[in-house]
Amino acid sequence: TQLLEQSPQFLSIQEGENLTVYCNSSSVFSSLQWYRQEPGEGPVLLVTVVTGGEVKKLKRLTFQFGDARKDSSLHITAAQPGDTGLYLCAGFKAAGNKLTFGGGTRVLVKP
Amino acid sequence: DAGVIQSPRHEVTEMGQEVTLRCKPISGHNSLFWYRQTMMRGLELLIYFNNNVPIDDSGMPEDRFSAKMPNASFSTLKIQPSEPRDSAVYFCASSQGAVLADTQYFGPGTRLTVL
Numbered sequence: 001t002q003l004l005e006q007s008p009q010f011l012s013i014q015e016g017e018n019l020t021v022y023c024n025s026s027s028v029f030s031s032l033q034w035y036r037q038e039p040g041e042g043p044v045l046l047v048t049v050v051t052g053g054e055v056k057k058l059k060r061l062t063f064q065f066g067d068a069r070k071d072s073s074l075h076i077t078a079a080q081p082g083d084t085g086l087y088l089c090a091g092f093k094a095a096g097n098k099l100t101f102g103g104g105t106r107v108l109v110k111p
Numbered sequence: 112d113a114g115v116i117q118s119p120r121h122e123v124t125e126m127g128q129e130v131t132l133r134c135k136p137i138s139g140h141n142s143l144f145w146y147r148q149t150m151m152r153g154l155e156l157l158i159y160f161n162n163n164v165p166i167d168d169s170g171m172p173e174d175r176f177s178a179k180m181p182n183a184s185f186s187t188l189k190i191q192p193s194e195p196r197d198s199a200v201y202f203c204a205s206s207q208g209a210v211l212a213d214t215q216y217f218g219p220g221t222r223l224t225v226l
Contacts, residue, residue, distance in 0.1 A: 031212050042115075042202050043154070049154040086209025088154065088183035097167075101154040 003027060003085050004102035012108040016078055022104045024071045030094040032072045034063055037086040037104075058094035079109045113137070115218035117203050123224045124144045129191040132221045135184055136205030144215060145178055145188050146202040154202075160186065193225045 007022045023032070031050045035043035047056050049065035049072060054062045060083075062075040076083055089102045116135040124130055136143045144159040145226070158168040160180045175194070180186040190197055200222050204215040 033212070038163050040219065042204070044217070044221055045214050048212070048214075094210075094212070099156065103153045 002028050003100045006087075006088055006089060006102040006105050008105060009103065010106045010108075012085055012110065013079055015080055015109055015111050017109075019076050019107065021087050021107070022071070023073070023091075024093065025091060026070065027091070027093070028069050028092035029036045030069075031092045032065055032069075033090045033092065033099075034072070034074055035088040037088060038084075042085075043088055076107075079107075081109050081111050083107060085108050115205055115216055117201075117205055117221050119217040119221060120219065121222045121224075123226065124193055125226050126194055127191065127192045128225075130193045130197075130225075132201050132203075132223070134168045134188070134190040134203030134218060136186070137197070137216055138184065140205035140207050140216075141183075142206045142209055142213070143180060143186050144204040144206075145186070145224060146204065146217075147199045148202060148220070149199045156211075157188070159211070166209075190223075193223075195225045198223055198225050 005024050013019055015032050031048055033048045036045045036046055037043040047063045052067045052069045054065045060077045086104045086106050088104045090099050092099050118133045142161045145157040146154055147157055148154045157170045158178045159166055163180045176190055178188045200220045202217050202220045204217040206213040206215045
């Protein structure tokens with residue numbers, strides 16, 4: 001069982017549609033990161049959320065950290081083909097200095 | 112500026128052979144990480160170094176795996192002997208700080224296939 005569960009595992013949408021990806025856990029995290037990984041490349045950090053209830057926006061991407069710091073969501077508005085990729089969440093626990101990655105959500109945005 | 116550099120990008124070898132993966136971190140970064148990514152297990156941290164010293168190797172699968180960082184600009188991950196189940200993409204990443212939550216910059220990865 002993964003410490004961080006991401007859903008859905010795969011998402012295929014048309015350009016212009018909205019999508020939401022979820023990252024859930026029963027554990028509390030000190031902070032949570034979201035990465036995007038394109039084929040043949042390494043993950044690239046998009047954002048780090050630290051405070052429970054925090055919302056961060058990055059252009060058309062909106063990230064939210066749950067009030068209890070156990071879950072997070074990523075919402076993309078008006079998706080574009082360039083948003084295609086594997087989205088990974090990673091939870092950090094300061095006690096023990098541990099970073100754990102979720103299984104990822106593969107997003108395909110068709111033109 | 113150059114990012115994290117990994118070599119080779121692709122490696123195909125036969126079971127039982129020794130495999131060495133190489134990584135050059137971003138200049139000035141103090142921490143270096145080795146990850147493995149598979150469809151089944153996702154992205155897993157194998158080991159990380161801070162100031163060239165191994166800090167946490169609890170993710171190293173077994174004694175067949177070893178990692179070294181002889182200086183601040185070079186690290187190797189060695190598998191000896193290799194097995195088909197070691198087939199995966201291996202990533203190296205580096206960061207400026209010592210905490211895993213600090214921004215990590217990933218290399219392009221080495222795709223390893225063990226036949």
